[in-house]
Amino acid sequence: MLPLPFSPLVWLLLACVLVQLFYFAYYFLPFANRPPEPTAEEPGPDEEPVSILICARNELEHLRQLMPLLLQQDYPAGFEVVLVDDRSSDDTYLYVQQLTQYYPHVRLVEVRRTPDGLSPKKYALTLGIKTARYPRLLFTDADCIPATNQWLRLMQRGFAQPADMVLGYSAYAPAPGLLNKLIRFETLVTGAQYLSFAWRGKPYMGVGRNLAYTLQTFRSTKGFASHIRSLSGDDDLLVQDAVAQGARVAVVAEPSAHTLSEPAAQWGTWWRQKRRHLSAGKRYRFADRWRVGKFIGTNLLFYFTAFGLLFSRPDWIPLAVLWSLRTGAMLLTYHQLGRRLDDRLPPALLPLLDAIYSFYYLALGISLFLHRTLRWK
Structure with a gap:
């Protein structure tokens, strides 16, 4: 048998590169270069009223930024904002209660205690969803802000495709430092995947x-049961x-x-946040775990193999x-994704x-395997 011209590690490296190129060429680049979506100025099927739901715990300062932007959303069909105060010890309750006196479409749900053994956020969201008046539900977090006053209108356009759920993108604000750029890079790559x-079905x-999803979709899954x-997993496991x-x-x-x-402004805060997010992955369907894991795994194997070849x-x-x-x-793909999602990195x-x-x-x-204890804030 003739000897191979290169070591087995070269062929392993080649296999990793080919897998990565497949993801770039089949998923990421076509998605980045897909036709533009309709703009807010174009007529569209957004005639259904919407319930916007936010779950907040000790988020008073963030709510002072978010609520005015939600109330300014341009959506003629009408909407309500359901704020679930999840056991806050600050003045969240008083602030939202004041808003309800001036804005009839702002509603407050108070959670004083979470039953033992239940996820606090999922329990709070369930109470909020039960209170919602409208069959279309749109979710965001208290520490988020909509990019424009067309956010609500454009997210509702997704239901016309037709759809029962609409996936949106949430970027992180730029700031100096390596941690900020790493958080934004991870968000870009994760967004590119899901x-x-x-988009590929x-x-x-x-x-x-x-x-966003419909009330019927929530009921069909028996909520977060x-x-x-x-x-x-109030988002990904529900999907x-x-x-x-x-x-x-x-x-x-x-x-x-x-x-x-x-x-997050500190590495430890982001570490705890990512541990909580990634802990839901073990509940994904095998095909999804394989698809996502293959991309991340070949990425990591590429670096180990390349180091060995040095x-x-x-x-x-x-x-x-x-x-x-x-x-x-990679540079071409992430540049195109950053341009399309308006989330550019150097x-x-x-x-x-x-x-x-x-x-x-x-x-x-490794951390999740060795230490499985998690906590909600």
Whole structure:
């Protein structure tokens, strides 16, 4: 048998690159370059009234920023804002109660105690949904703001595709420092996955900062019943259950339909936040875990394999070729995604951010395996 011209690690590296190129070419780039969605100025099917739901705990300062922007939403069909005060110890209740006196379409639901063993946020959201007047529900978080006063109108356009759920994108505000750029990179890559997979007909998650679904969809899953004791998953696990029940999922990703969130300012805060978010992944359908895991896994394996090839001088040339090929494709893909989602990052930092992102996820996975205790704020 003739010896292979390169070491087995080169072929492993090639396999990783080919998998990555498939995701770039089949999911991410076509999604980034898809035809533009209708603008707010164009006529559209947004004649149904909507209930906007926010669950807040000790978020008074954020609510002072968010509520005026929600009340200014341009939506002729009408809407209500249901604010669920989840055991706050600040003046959230008094602030929202004052708003209800001036704005009849602002409604307050107070949660004084969460039953033992139940997820606090899911319990609070369930009470809010039971109070909602309208069959279309739109969700965001207290520490988010809509990108424009057309957010509500554009998110409702997704139901006309037709759909039972609408997935939106929620970006993080730019700020100085490596942590901010890493948070925004992770958000961009995660958004590229769940939005492009759904666009290709394989929805698996959404983010509660910008998510809409019908009351009937919530009822078809029996609410959060299948995971009410799990701390996380009020968004992605609900999508999992809804898709299993045959729900149709649409994507609305135009920048005017985004929400903007305040990112964590400390590494520890982001670490705890990501641990809580990733803990729901074990409940995903196997096909979804395989699809997402294959992308992240080959990303990580690429770096381990490339590092091993650094010690094999005869393999430096194929290593350089494959590294350059993947890096070029990655820069092109993430640049196009950043342009389409209006969430741009410095191109020179993308290779570094991609490497940190891969190993950060490995560390998170190990942490969740060894220490499974989570907490809601």
